Amino acid sequence: MDDDLGAVLRHYESGREELRLSAGLGELELVRTQEVLRRHLPPPPATILDIGGGTGVHAAWLLAAGYTVRLLDLSPRHVARALADLGADGLTADVADARRLPADDDSVDAALLLGPLYHLVGPADRLATLAEARRVGRPGAVVAVAAISRFASLFDGLARGFLFDPDFRTIVRQDLADGRHVNPRDDPRWFTTAFFHRPEELRDELDAAGLAIVELVGVEGLAGWLGHLADRWTDEHARTVILEAARVIESEPTLLGLSAHLLAVGRVVP
Ligand SMILES: C[S@@+](CC[C@H](N)C(=O)[O-])C[C@H]1O[C@@H](n2cnc3c(N)ncnc32)[C@H](O)[C@@H]1O
Numbered sequence: 661m662d663d664d665l666g667a668v669l670r671h672y673e674s675g676r677e678e679l680r681l682s683a684g685l686g687e688l689e690l691v692r693t694q695e696v697l698r699r700h701l702p703p704p705p706a707t708i709l710d711i712g713g714g715t716g717v718h719a720a721w722l723l724a725a726g727y728t729v730r731l732l733d734l735s736p737r738h739v740a741r742a743l744a745d746l747g748a749d750g751l752t753a754d755v756a757d758a759r760r761l762p763a764d765d766d767s768v769d770a771a772l773l774l775g776p777l778y779h780l781v782g783p784a785d786r787l788a789t790l791a792e793a794r795r796v797g798r799p800g801a802v803v804a805v806a807a808i809s810r811f812a813s814l815f816d817g818l819a820r821g822f823l824f825d826p827d828f829r830t831i832v833r834q835d836l837a838d839g840r841h842v843n844p845r846d847d848p849r850w851f852t853t854a855f856f857h858r859p860e861e862l863r864d865e866l867d868a869a870g871l872a873i874v875e876l877v878g879v880e881g882l883a884g885w886l887g888h889l890a891d892r893w894t895d896e897h898a899r900t901v902i903l904e905a906a907r908v909i910e911s912e913p914t915l916l917g918l919s920a921h922l923l924a925v926g927r928v929v930p
Contacts, residue, residue: 664779664780664781664782664853665734665757665779665780665853667843667846667852667853668734668779668852668853668854669734669735670846670852671846671851671852671853672714672734672735672737672738672852673735673736673737674848675737676848685883685884685886685887685889685890685893687893688879688880688883688884688893688902688903688906689879689880689884689920689921690717691903692879692880692903692906692907693718693774693806693879693921693923694718694721695903695907696804696875696877696879696910696923696925697718697772697804697925699925700770700802700804700874700875700925701727701770701802702769702770702802704725704726704727705726705727705728706727706728706769706770707727707728707729707730707767707768707769707770708722708727708728708729708730708768708769708770708771708772709730709732709761709763709768709770709771709772709793709796710722710729710730710731710732710772710774711732711733711756711758711761711771711772711773711775711776711789711793712732712733712734712758712772712773712774712775712776712779713729713731713732713733713738713742713753713772713774713775714733714735714738714742714775715738715741715742715745716731716738716741716742716745716746716751716753718772718774719731719742719746719751719753720745720746723746723749723750723751727750728750728751729750729751729752730751730752730753730754730763730768731751731752731753731754732753732754732755732756732758732761732762732763733753733755733756734755734756734757734758734776735755736755739753739754739755758773758776758777758780758789758792758793759780759785759788759789759792760788760792761792761793761795761796763796764796765795765796766796766797766798766799767796767798768796768797768798768801769797769798769801769802770797770801770802770803770804771793771796771797771801771802771803771804772804773789773790773793773803773804773805773806774804774805774806775806776789777789777790777805777806777807777855777865778806778807778808778854778855778856778857779852779853779854779855780855781840781853781854781855783865786855786865787865787868787869790803790805790865790866790868790869790871791869791870793805793869793871794869794870794871794926794928797928798928799928799929799930800927800928800929800930801927801928802874802925802926802927803866803871803925803926803927803928804923804924804925804926805862805866805923805924805925805926806879806921806922806923807856807857807862807921807922807923807924808841808854808855808856808857808920808921808922809856809857809858809859809878809916809917809918809919809920809921809922810835810836810839810856810857810858810917811836811856811917811918812835812856812920812921813828813831813832813835813841813851813856814832814835814836815885815918815920816885816920817829817832818885819885819886819887820887822849822850827845827847828850831843831844831850835856839855839856839857839858839861840855841853841854841855841856857922858917859876859878859913859916859917859922862876862922862924863876863924866924866926869926870929871926871927871928871929872926872927872928872929873924873925873926874925874926874927875911875924875925876911876916876922876923876924876925877910877911877916877922877923878906878909878910878911878912878915878916878917878918878919878921878922879906879910879919879920879921879922879923880906880919880920880921881905881906881907881909881910881915881918881919882905882918883902883905883906884906884919884920884921885920889902906919
């Protein structure tokens with residue numbers, strides 16, 4: 661395994677990320693991602709390949725909705741955790757690299773890439789990953805791809821105070837310059853090796869892989885950076901307001917890069 665992915669694997673095998681989408685405002689990313697996916701997924705029963713599916717955060721609700729899920733992930737820890745938590749009813753889970761999928765051509769109704777693309781720093785690796793998702797999708801299959809915004813570390817650094825640390829500012833300068841995010845001392849407070857996309861780069865990469873773009877949205881909007889909203893998230897009415905605030909600007913071109921995550925939905929064209 662190359663050095664970049666070695667750092668990624670160490671990060672996930674350490675267990676650092678496992679509560680990311682379940683605590684406080686972390687749920688905003690999950691709920692908004694579900695919302696966008698539900699617009700495009702075929703109705704169950706259908707087979708969904710969850711590439712970089714982690715511990716099964718998305719597999720869980722997809723299984724509950726009646727889909728068959730094949731989860732693949734680089735991290736043996738995540739695959740074991742998904743199988744232990746979700747059981748084998750409707751689910752298979754295996755260790756695999758998104759760049760070389762152990763799946764037949766035209767074999768799935770939808771493919772999720774909610775993680776691997778933003779951990780591949782080299783453009784050829786990202787293209788190979790998108791091409792693999794396209795290869796395994798049946799004609800018309802949905803391919804949903806998450807990216808991290810080019811500006812995420814700048815905003816996160818401001819919101820959480822890391823930007824006042826000169827080491828973090830050095831990382832952010834590199835992120836902004838070319839999207840290559842490296843955490844040189846593997847500081848556990850900060851994210852591991854990644855590539856941070858501009859919205860137009862994500863669009864171009866799907867295009868280059870031959871995927872027809874259905875939509876590209878910002879996931880969390882401004883709310884994702886406002887930590888004080890975590891208290892409000894527990895109130896049902898406030899939650900609908902926060903979600904609407906993200907939804908209303910999700911396609912606004914001037915604000916796409918504001919969200920921590922971008923979500924592109926493509927289709928395999930026959
Ligand atoms: C931030 S987590 C996201 C997990 C889940 N998809 C979600 O949305 O919550 C990124 C996941 O991608 C996996 N991953 C990173 N690079 C990968 C690759 N090249 N092939 C397969 N999985 C990869 C990691 O092991 C990790 O589980």
